[in-house]
Amino acid sequence: MIGREPSLAMVMAMVDAGSSVDIVGSRGSGRSAFLSELRTRLERAGWTVILVRGVASLKSHPLLALQIAEVEGPPEERLPATIHQMVEALTQKIQSQRTVLLLDDWDDLDEASWGVAEAIRHRQGLPIVRSRLQGLHARHTPSGLGASTLESSYVVEISPITFEELQQVLEERLGGAIDTATSSRVYAKSGGVVGLAVNLVDAAVREGCIRFQNGSWIATRGLWSSSLRGVIEAYLEPLGSEARDALEIIALIGVSDTETVRQLVDWGILERLEERGMIHLYASGTRQLVSVVPPVLVDFFRHESLAVRRIRLTEYIIDKLGLCDSAEAVLQSGAPASGTAVGADAAFVWLVQENARTRRLVTHTEWVRSPTPATAVPYLKALLTLNPSDDQIDYVLDHTIDDGSDQQARTEFGILRARWRGYVRGDVDGALAELSALAHEHPFGRVADAAAVTLETDLRGVPQDFAERLDVTDDLSEPIRVSLWEAQMNVLLIHGRFADARQVFENIRESDTGAASLLPNVLFGLVLLGEGDHASALAWAQRGFEEAHGSLDAEGARAHGYVACLCLVIQGAYTKAEKILETLFALGDPPPFSRSNQLALLNIASIIAVRRGRGALSERFASELAALPALDGPLPAQSRALSTSQLLVFHDNTTQAASTLWEASNLLWDQGARFSAVMGLLTSLEVRTTAPQVSIALARAAEVGGEFLLAHAAYIHAVAAADASALLAVIPRLLFTGRPGLALSAYTLAEELLTAQGDPAAAAAAAAARQTLVDTHGDDSYDTTRFISRAVTLTEREIEILRVLADDLSNRQIAERLTLSIRTVESHLHRISRKVGAKNRGELKEMIAKNTLELSNQTGPAEIITHFITPHTNWAA
Incomplete structure (x- = not known):
């Protein structure tokens, strides 16, 4: 039951408490499947379950639903029953206090059967779980009559599943990987309603609209099929x-x-x-x-x-x-x-796609009427948001007529053509030559200089003469000045010159002409991060993401979402980052000029999956990274080495992980991407280090500067030197720069060092300060080791036993709850302890209590991945 685990647990708890529950959802939402899984789990937990299904065509036949459910007994013993007889028959079915009545499709139940069930609930205190359609009120009978005497029920809504969950469902249904763009279209059309999504895909495969090509299922045509009419008619019924x-x-x-x-x-x-x-x-x-x-x-x-x-x-x-x-x-x-949906994510996807479709229709009409650069630029921008075929873009580029009338439009058209040539066709030399020619045509051509520096920085490295090429003079018009400043800010940030980048941003903001693009606002979030003000950086990025989301700006949402997710993964707030990633991945493939941001988002998603112990999910993100047609970017988290190194750590290959990250970071340094390079060097030292590497990383961090990098460098230096005082001194800096997990690790390591040095009072003070920090963060959970982990595979039964063990039950109580023998429970606990390295049952419980054993629901067909984190103390001199 993908995505339904919390709801199932909630209903189980309510039934245990003797309460009645309404399972509410639309047609196709999986209410019946939910009830079926609930029945299985209740019976496994020792409940007697009576299942009654409503049938619309039998609604006019009183009590027939109960008779079909064999409430009366075997068919050969049945006679037409009165209401009183059916109440007595149902009462006899209730064998113990642990009996529950499940009413599936309650909306189609006849009034008499519902009346009998309600009477038994009053007489016996029988908990009832009923599934009903969304929009019907809890205090109505199945026919819609008001029933003021009905007792209150808890309501659990079966909401649409998430994009990631739907992708898993479809891959299981199809028996293979499904293209992300295709699953995004299915998600948008179905609104996350799993039944509709499966019917849609089944029909599309049957009619050849979705085909298996190059190792994955891909939509080759529109997804509508006339065979879906019956499904939709039932939905509208x-x-x-x-x-x-x-x-x-x-x-x-x-x-x-x-x-x-x-x-x-x-x-x-x-x-x-x-x-x-x-x-x-x-x-x-x-x-x-x-x-x-x-x-x-x-x-x-x-x-x-x-x-x-x-x-x-x-x-x-x-x-x-x-x-x-x-x-x-x-x-x-x-x-x-293209689609909309019940959930906010799918609604956002649908509205973005509808707006893009409308823009394409309008701009296409204008371009066909007059195929000039002035009409081609908005048409190309609209096309690029819809991930067109290369032939569509090439056709517009080849058939646009240069009328020579609008210098600005001609330059913008030329820049788009050069960017397409460089980013998509891979002809960097040709693109740069084209931009150079544009720059010398007329005064507005200086905008092409800005585009050329940005393109070269992204695809080759920061050009050494960027300052000269981006020089801003007083004789330039404001739009040209802003374009040059934007390119300056981008290069300065990549170079790690945070103060200079901030000054350029102030120049852009003071111009106030409306000429600025999305880029400087996104980059300013990274400037704040580099300066060490993590809280302001996160707030800035989240505000930008929300504004872009509200205005249906997919490009803005991706860009600000990337910065927000970067801040959150640094902080260790993985759940918050996953919510943003879910929204952004639902948009499908990005336009070709936004692929660096998508690369960063996939990197971050893969890292989070690894740190949660979800190896299979991380591998899937890594495969999407490998398939993404984009080079590594120069900004933080835009290097594939981050995901690769995390997966290597997951598989206990820390030496290669550290080496991979170190080499990639050195390459970034050589290309001028010094902010990202120092981040990577310092991060690699969390995996494995030697004294020469520490010296190199600290020297480069000092050269770049910025409190974000300097605080991390101070932590690395303190750990490598085993200096308890330095560890305690750097903690406030780690907290300010958004690393509470490392701050907690610093306290732990300082306590261990002080204890070893024979200073128990100072060690106790460090432990107390650590606990205060934990209490300050409340229920938040932050990763304290990040890279030092090993994966352990537990079976579903072992996971189930661990969860019950967390309730502080004895072996006998665990056996009774799970209907197992005590010997079986003991055997499972012994195997679990051996896998995770616990010496005994008490230590195993302590691991669970301290959250060092994180149970995950990322499953394969028969196994669940569990992440066991061990403290990091192996720092080689």
């Missing part, structure tokens, strides 16, 4: 004709604000559709956008073959909105949408 008309109207006009939708649909119907989870409201700036969810419904309505119905609804829309050419154009285009 609960709606009346009025609500269905309203839903189709919203689908036909596309994503619109509430003011527009309100002119077409009554508030009451909108509320009903929202209750059923069939529309989603999304804030974009000051507007509230309304879209149909899941978006495969939009495809269904736009492919509807009933012409008379389409004409009726179209005329109604045009009549209500007045003369609205744009609405009519949308209705007549018939183009299927």
Whole structure:
């Protein structure tokens, strides 16, 4: 049950407490599968489970659902039963206090069967778990009658699964890897509703829309299939004709604000559709956008073959909105949408894709009418956000006519053509030659100088003459000055000159002409990080991410999200980083000029997976890194060596891990990427070190400067020197620069050193200070060792025993709870202790209590990976 573990645990706890629970979800959300898994776990835990299923076609037959469930006894003994007889039969079924009644598809249950179940609940205190459709109220009977006497039930909502979970489901369904862009499209269309996603993929594979090519499943055409009509009709079944008309109207006009939708649909119907989870409201700036969810419904309505119905609804829309050419154009285009969803991530993906599609249609029309650089630039930018084929871009580049009328547009077009040539075609020399020619054509050509320095920095290294090429003079116009400053800021940050980069950012901000791009705001977050102000850097990046998310700016979300995730992974706040990564990965493949940010995001995701002990997941991210058509970038976390070294540590190959990271960091240093290089050198020393390497890393950190690097260097130096006083002195600096995990490690190592030196009072003070720091962070959990770990594979049963052991139960109590023999429990505990290195049962419990044994749900078919972290004390002189 991917993604359902917390909900299953919650329902189990409620049933144990004797409470009744409602499992609520839309059609296709997996309610029945959830209930089936719950039944298995309840029976394993010693419960007697009575399962009754509602059947819509039998709803008019009183008590038949209970009789089919064999509440009365064997079929040959059954007679038409009265309500009283059925109550007595059900009472006899209840063998003990540990009996629970599961009602699947409660909405389709007949009133008499529901009445019997409710009567037994009152008489026996029987806990009931029922699955029902979203939008029906808990105090209604199955037919919708109000029931004021019903007792309260807890509600657990089966929400759409995440992008990562859906990808796992689809790969298991298809029996192989699925292309990320394809799974993103499926996720957007299905809204994360797992049943719809599986039906959509099954139909697409059957009709050849998804094919197995080059080792993975890839969508080769649109994903809509007419064979899905039956599935969609069942999904729409609960709606009346009025609500269905309203839903189709919203689908036909596309994503619109509430003011527009309100002119077409009554508030009451909108509320009903929202209750059923069939529309989603999304804030974009000051507007509230309304879209149909899941978006495969939009495809269904736009492919509807009933012409008379389409004409009726179209005329109604045009009549209500007045003369609205744009609405009519949308209705007549018939183009299927890319998708929306119930969850915020999928809604964001859908709206971004819809906006991109609209921009492409508008800019394409303008370019076809007049194929000049002025129309080609916005058209190319719109195309690039949709990951077009190389042929599409080449066609626009080859068929744009240079009319010589707009110097700025000609330069921007030339820069786009050169960037395509360098970043995508790999012709760096040709791209630089083209930009050099542009720079000498006219005054605005200086913008090409900025583009050339940035391209060369990204693909080859920082050019030594960058200062001369980016010189800003007073005679230049403001847009040209801003472009040159942006390129300056990028190079200065990469070079590790944080104060200079900050000054350039102030120049850009003071210009206040609106000419600045996204880049300087993103880079400023990294400037703050380099200066050591981790809290401000994180806040700046998170604010940028939220603003980009709200304005449906995918490029801005990726860029600010990269900086935010970098700050969070440094801090060890992996759960928060994973939430941002989930949103960004759902967008699918990035445009070709944003691949360095995607590389960093995949790196960070792989690192987090390793540090959580999820080796298989990390390997998957590593394979996506290898397949990404982009060179390593010059900014932090844009080197594949980070992911590679983490995986090597995971497999106990620390020597090669340290070497890989050290060599890659030296290469970055030679290329002028000194900020990233020193970060990598210092990080490699956390894995394995020698005295000469410490000297080199400390010297380079001092040369670059910046409190972020200097604090890390001071920690490395203190550990290598086994200097307890220096370790304690660097802790405030580690906390300020966002490394609470290393601060805790510094306290631990200082305590060990002081104890060994015969100073128990100072050691006790260090231990007390460490505990104070732990208490200050509350429930937050931060990684204290980062690279020093080994992976242990435990079976599902061993994981289950460990979780019960955490409740401080005896072996006999564990055996009773899991219906095992005591000897079996003892045997499992012995094997677990041997695997993780615990000397006895007490030490095993202590490991769990101290969170040094982290249980993970990243599973293969039969195993669960467990991460066992051991303290790091091996620093070679």
